[in-house]
Amino acid sequence: MAKISPVMAIPLVVFASFVGLALVGMGRDDPESLPSAREGAGAPPVVLTDFPGKASFDDATLRDGEVKLVNYWASWCGPCRAEHPSLEALAAEGLPIYGVNYKDQLRNAESFLAELGDPYAAIGQDASGRMALDWGLYGVPETYVIDGAGKIVLRFAGPITARVLESTIRPALEKAATAE
Structure with missing residues (x-):
C-alpha cells in the first residue's frame, strides 16, 4: 500500500477545509445577509x-423619536446608482433618510446627486472611513x-x-415603528 507523504497531504487538507466551509455557508438561512453585531444596539x-x-x-438626530434610514453611499459605487430610485421613493413617502457620503470626492458626490436627485434629509461626509469602521460597514451601499x-x-x-424594499426594508421599518 502506498503512503501519502505529509507534503502531498496538505492540498487534500486545504481542499477538504474549503468544502467544509462551503457546506457550512450553504446552511445559513439567508445566504445574502451578512451578520451584524450592531443590530439591536444603539447607533x-x-x-x-x-x-x-x-x-x-448628528447623534441627537438619530434619537429624535422618528424611524429613519442611514444610508452609506458613494458616487463611484455602481450599486448605489441602482438603489437610488428606491431611496427616492422612500423619501417621497416621507421617510427621513440620512446620507453618509463614503470616501468620495465632493465634486463627484455633488454631480451624482444633481443627476439622480437628493433623497437625503441631511448628508455628511466620511472621507476617511472612520465612522464607517465604527458602524461595521462592509462596503457601499449599506x-x-x-x-x-x-x-x-x-x-x-x-x-x-x-424586492429588498418589500421583503426586508419595509418589515424592518414596521418593526422600528412598533419599538417606540
Missing part, C-alpha cells in the same frame, strides 16, 4: 464633516434602519432593490 456616534450646501445630522430611540433595527448590505 454608534455620528462623526462627519459637512457636505457643503446640505443640512447635516443601509441601517434606526428606530426613534436610535437603536439599529436592521443593517442591510447591498443595494435596495424593489
Whole structure:
C-alpha cells in the first residue's frame, strides 16, 4: 500500500477545509445577509464633516423619536446608482433618510446627486472611513434602519432593490415603528 507523504497531504487538507466551509455557508438561512453585531444596539456616534450646501445630522438626530434610514453611499459605487430610485421613493413617502457620503470626492458626490436627485434629509461626509469602521460597514451601499430611540433595527448590505424594499426594508421599518 502506498503512503501519502505529509507534503502531498496538505492540498487534500486545504481542499477538504474549503468544502467544509462551503457546506457550512450553504446552511445559513439567508445566504445574502451578512451578520451584524450592531443590530439591536444603539447607533454608534455620528462623526462627519459637512457636505457643503446640505443640512447635516448628528447623534441627537438619530434619537429624535422618528424611524429613519442611514444610508452609506458613494458616487463611484455602481450599486448605489441602482438603489437610488428606491431611496427616492422612500423619501417621497416621507421617510427621513440620512446620507453618509463614503470616501468620495465632493465634486463627484455633488454631480451624482444633481443627476439622480437628493433623497437625503441631511448628508455628511466620511472621507476617511472612520465612522464607517465604527458602524461595521462592509462596503457601499449599506443601509441601517434606526428606530426613534436610535437603536439599529436592521443593517442591510447591498443595494435596495424593489424586492429588498418589500421583503426586508419595509418589515424592518414596521418593526422600528412598533419599538417606540
